Amino acid sequence: MIHEVTMPAMGADMTEGTVVKWLKSEGDDVARGDKLAEIETDKTVVEMEAYNAGILRKIVLGDGTKAPVGSLLAYIGGVDDVLPTIDSAPEAAVESVSEPEPEIEVEVPSAEVAPQPEPAAPAPTPVVSAPAAPTVEGGRIKASPLARRLAQEKGYDLAAIPATGPGGRITRDDVLDFTPAPAFAPSGVAVSAPSVSVDGSDIELTTMRQAIARVTVRSKTEAPHYYVTSGVDMTEAMSFRAQLNAELAESGVRVSVNDMIIKALTMAIVKYPKWNTTFHEDRLEGHASINIGVAIALEAGLIVPALIGVQSMSLVDVANASKDLGARARGEGGSLTQEELTAGTFSTSNLGMFGTDTFAAIIVPPQAGILAVGAVKPTPVVLDDEIVVRQMMNATISADHRVGDGAEAAILLNEVKDNLERPLRLIL
Secondary structure (H helix, E strand, C coil): CCEEEECCCCCCCCCEEEEEEECCCCCCEECCCCEEEEEECCCCEEEEECCCCEEEEEECCCCCEEEECCCEEEEEECCCCCCCCCCCCCCCCCEECCCCCCCCCCCCCCCCCCCCCCCCCCCCCCCCCCCECCCEECCEECECHHHHHHHHHHCCCHHHCCECCHHHCECHHHHHHCCCCCCCCCCCCCCCCCCCCCCCCCCCCCHHHHHHHHHHHHHHHHCCEEEEEEEEECHHHHHHHHHHHHHCHHHCCCCCHHHHHHHHHHHHHHHCHHHHEEEECCEEEECCCCCEEECEEECCEEECCEECCHHHCCHHHHHHHHHHHHHHHCCCCCCEEHHHHHCCCEEEEECHHHCCCCCCCCCCCCCCEEEEECCCEEEEEEECCEEEEEEEEEEEEEEECCCCCHHHHHHHHHHHHHHHHCHHHHHC
């Protein structure tokens, strides 16, 4: 039986993709799950998997070809299966990425330039006499006794006050009319504001930034967001993490604060699986696997690939998987898979490394929510009627009101909080 291979939708905002290169050749055997080709989306390069087994009979769109989502890329089938007739793709639908044609330079005769008249000489600037500097006699500035007393009371430097009295003497009115220069400038030196140049040119959006714009507008338009925030006492969790990493030092594994947050969130979703669903018009579609998206900031923008099947991972497994996911998201040691980019069920976002205390993130559609956390900071809190310093972190859940109400999101967040404040739970 012949099966079509089409351009997959590797993200809620993807409209087209580019075949970077085929990883299989025509005539190769293909098993379900094999990597067929590398596909470039607006955000990253993803390995496309095969959904059917057989022989790669025909590649329709070759390397370097851009096509809309759903476009025919290839056929997989048996050796004796008859291939259907392939219609030529319309020019508007499929675009081959090639080198641009060289521009043709056309020599245009230059027009005669009329001689410019000589500029008129500037009019002379009238000279305005300024108040004279105070006269100094024998090392002493000439000033009336009242002027001296007023200057002393106001903290003025007599040498900086212009004199208008007879013989260069500073008068009472001179002191009262005097405006001192700013304290950071030398006395008597006028200070002008610095000339600041601001770049007012337009900024062209990258394809990734355009994709982020589309998906965030879609999220805020379709999903009715609401937000629940709580402070989490991370004192015990930070101590637990330090001890755990000391034990893991020889293995090279290091558990991050974010790894503990992912594990705590996963355990909470296991207890309250309603938050592992996707809203549809007449139902909440459940998912058998908890796939936690991890927001990763790249130079070109933001992506949120998911850790797949976190419910079956230990805390150390989460640490290893997170490290690998981040490396591949940055193009180190492989590519992200289609599943990692499209199968997330709930996400996390951490801005603690930037010193942020509290923020609310935008839900990644079609997920049910996202947990945003800030920095862990020493904070004075009241504990047993005493003020003590604890390591505190603010956490905010952005939830889809179509999936659950505020009380349900608060219960989920309290479960995450309890898991982090009793960190031994994370390894049980």
